Amino acid sequence: MSASAASAPESLAAAIDRVGGAVQLLRNAPAAPTVFPVTPEFSNWRSEQKSWRTSVALLDQSHHMTDLFLRGPDALRLLSDVGVNSFAKFGVDNAKQFIAVNHEGYLIGDAILFYLAEEEFDLVGHPMVIDWVQFHLEKGDYDATFERDGNSIVRPGNPALYRYELQGPNALALMERVTGAPVPPTKFFHMTTFTIDGLEVRSLRHGMAGQPGFELFGPWEQGERVRQAIIDAGAEFDLVLVGSKAYSSANLESAWVPSPLPAIFSGEGTQEYREWLPAARAGSLAGSLVSDDIEDYYITPYDIGYGRSVAFDHDFIGRAALERHAAAPPRTKVTLVWRPEDIAAAQATLLEPGVPAKYIDFPKARYGLYQVDRVVKDGVDVGISHDCGYITNEHAFVSLASIELAHAEPGTEVTVIWGEEPNTNKPVVEPHRQIAIRATVEPAPYSAYARENYRAG
Structure with a gap:
């Protein structure tokens, strides 16, 4: 083995083989939730x-955030080949929420795409979709170049x-x-x-x-x-x-879900990608959903409200599969408003003898890069809860969730299963017991102003 090969970072594919599966790797990964390397509070x-x-x-x-600067005659073609969005009227001084899926139509991720100048773009966001675009540029036949500017945690x-x-x-x-x-x-x-x-x-x-x-x-x-x-x-x-x-x-x-688990661990064309992607960029998986099948953690764009951005006016990776998902989307995005008394009871366990509930941090309670908690109705799983935290402006603790259409009507009562069973080895996971927290289905966004103005725009 050459010195360069010996010093190369472990690939995601190698890491999965080493531990015996993607779920086991992610659920016990040392990676922290998203870190914002700026002042935590200026006042409170x-x-x-x-x-x-x-x-x-x-x-x-x-x-x-990570920036991927793309330049060249084929930069737009690359984005069109990978992204589900329409680019028919996309021009300089426009931006869009760029969304990509795998060949089976499951979500890779999203980022904000800036059209800076002719043949010049900036894709900004978490690394998941940026890695996917960079991989296809490097492996494909595109007359384009890139410069990557990582976030301040990884960039000197x-x-x-x-x-x-x-x-x-x-x-x-x-x-x-x-x-x-x-x-x-x-x-x-x-x-x-x-x-x-x-x-x-x-x-x-x-x-x-x-x-x-x-x-x-x-x-x-x-x-x-x-x-x-x-x-x-x-x-x-x-x-x-x-x-x-x-x-x-x-x-x-x-009501933006910041980091759904990317559908890169199975499916057509992903083995080469996993061999290319450093394992250190794979992230960590937290929450009460436990399955040996990594695909149980996948979602489609329709599950988190991205259907309005999908355009079947061009060919792109996953188009045929996504058309099938579009014909009968099983889930939709909602806000779950957690019961105050159940949150209070969970926090009270920290002041009682015995094993407490999983600590609920404020204002954001996510303890993995990908938070995936079970949502149940009458003992049956009906969806997954993603990001959760406290909104001072609404005096509410909420989570953004993907719920089966039959249970997505505002006012529906459901239960979020909070905490891991069994506990995983992530450093942010303390010994705890799993609990049930009642919640009410409400619209996403929960804020009436955001629904009527921001999303309407």
């Missing part, structure tokens, strides 16, 4: 959560871009003050350019927690100057700096 996460509903919040997105040095989010009812007025000009009408997920403190700043019309918002980005070297100008102008608009604790929970209000 409750007040910071409230700010995007009552004034204006400034969130720093520069450090926790500074990011290529700063990325800030301004959101809340005062965001528009603050932008007009800091730019010194009226904000031009910009459609949702379209881009425009502003001048802040003499610097050119690109902006995506966006709203992460269902509130009006702007995602601002530019060269890293200019980021602190732009940030300070926003802070200086923001005092009269009650600008609140938001840390990672509150930021990590914003998706619960907009």
Whole structure:
């Protein structure tokens, strides 16, 4: 064996073979849940959560996401071959939620795709779908190049871009003050350019927690100057700096599921991918769903509300299978509102003798990169619960779930099984006992404002 081969990181395929299966590997993986390497709290996460509903919040997105910069004549063809989205009217200064599936139509993941310039794109998000696109570029026949800028946990040095989010009812007025000009009408997920403190700043019309918002980005070297100008102008608009604790929970209000398990562990064309992908990027699996069949953890785009983004106007990986899923989607996305008394009882076990319930952290309770908990009705499994946490603005602890259509009507009573049985070896898992928490099915997004404005957009 050559020295280079000996020092190469273990592939996902090799790691699965070593432990005897994908489920065993993921359920006992040392990988932590998603880490946001920014200040946890500037004040307190409750007040910071409230700010995007009552004034204006400034969130720093520069450090926790991966950028894949794609350039070249075939970059758009690559994205069209891999993505389920329509690209027929996609042009410069547009963005979209890019979604990819495997050959069997199960979800690989999603990310935000920015059309920066002719033949130039930036795919931004968690690594799951970014790895999938990079693999197909490297293995395919495409006249295109890429540059990958990992997050601040894995990347030496500074990011290529700063990325800030301004959101809340005062965001528009603050932008007009800091730019010194009226904000031009910009459609949702379209881009425009502003001048802040003499610097050119690109902006995506966006709203992460269902509130009006702007995602601002530019060269890293200019980021602190732009940030300070926003802070200086923001005092009269009650600008609140938001840390990672509150930021990590914003998706619960907009009903975006951040990290469903990617369908890369079985199916056509995935063995070569697993041999290419380092095992360290596989992530960890947490929750009460236990099955030896990794496909029991897979979902389709329709299970988490991505059906509106699927377009059968072009050929792409998984199209035929996805058409079959579209004909009869078994599940849909809902919000589950957990019973306060059951949460209180679970937390009370920490103050009692004996083995407690699995600790429920606030504001985000996920303890694996992929959180998959059983949802049952009358003792029968009817879906899975994904991301869970507390929304100060709604005074509610909720989870985003994929539920069988027959049980998805708002007001339906279900039960979330919380905790692992048996306990796994993940470092974040303490000895605990499994419990049942009652929950009520509600719409996704749960926030009426987000449903009527953000998703309607």
